[in-house]
Amino acid sequence: MKKILFIGLMLSLLAFATSDAVFERTSVIVTSESSLEVSGKTNINRFTCDFDVNKLKNPIEVIYYLKHNKMVFNKTVLVLENECFDCGGKALNNDLQKILKTNQYPQITLFLNEISELEAHSDNILANIDITIAGINKNYKVPLTFKKDKGMLITGDLTLSMQDYNLEAPKKLFGLVTVQDEITIDFQLAVREN
Numbered sequence: 001m002k003k004i005l006f007i008g009l010m011l012s013l014l015a016f017a018t019s020d021a022v023f024e025r026t027s028v029i030v031t032s033e034s035s036l037e038v039s040g041k042t043n044i045n046r047f048t049c050d051f052d053v054n055k056l057k058n059p060i061e062v063i064y065y066l067k068h069n070k071m072v073f074n075k076t077v078l079v080l081e082n083e084c085f086d087c088g089g090k091a092l093n094n095d096l097q098k099i100l101k102t103n104q105y106p107q108i109t110l111f112l113n114e115i116s117e118l119e120a121h122s123d124n125i126l127a128n129i130d131i132t133i134a135g136i137n138k139n140y141k142v143p144l145t146f147k148k149d150k151g152m153l154i155t156g157d158l159t160l161s162m163q164d165y166n167l168e169a170p171k172k173l174f175g176l177v178t179v180q181d182e183i184t185i186d187f188q189l190a191v192r193e194n
Contacts, residue, residue: 126142162182
């Protein structure tokens with residue numbers, strides 16, 4: 001997702017680019033002003049798990065080329081260590097680790113495939129990403145907003161189905177408390193070129 005931030009900056013260059021595929025290389029740093037949280041609902045309340053962005057491995061390599069009105073990426077990946085999520089308590093954290101099958105799959109990976117403009121000369125872009133959770137990979141097209149200042153700020157959200165990843169939430173109190181299938185990932189990534 002951090003790489004998506006850098007992509008927004010590159011979109012402004014698309015108007016001057018040719019369709020020749022010439023790979024470019026750079027790296028970006030996701031700064032501590034960033035945030036990423038996963039939220040969901042049970043049948044009785046809501047829960048939120050925050051990711052510690054200071055634990056991200058920086059810098060992140062970005063390899064891309066420009067093609068028409070798109071930036072196409074090669075091996076650009078953001079890795080989220082499952083144990084860096086904090087749900088506000090040890091029992092909740094343990095439940096999340098069980099849901100994500102952390103013992104077998106300790107990371108969530110987000111592969112940035114390409115980005116394109118949603119509207120000409122706007123702050124909105126569309127990112128094509130692959131997300132791998134618990135060994136299962138799914139593709140998403142995610143609308144994002146980016147703003148340039150001293151760096152880039154990329155914001156967006158994505159709703160996922162736990163069933164798509166064969167994830168099953170533990171039931172509490174003999175099944176009286178259950179987690180709903182949909183979870184939402186909200187992110188605000190502050191990124192700067194390294």
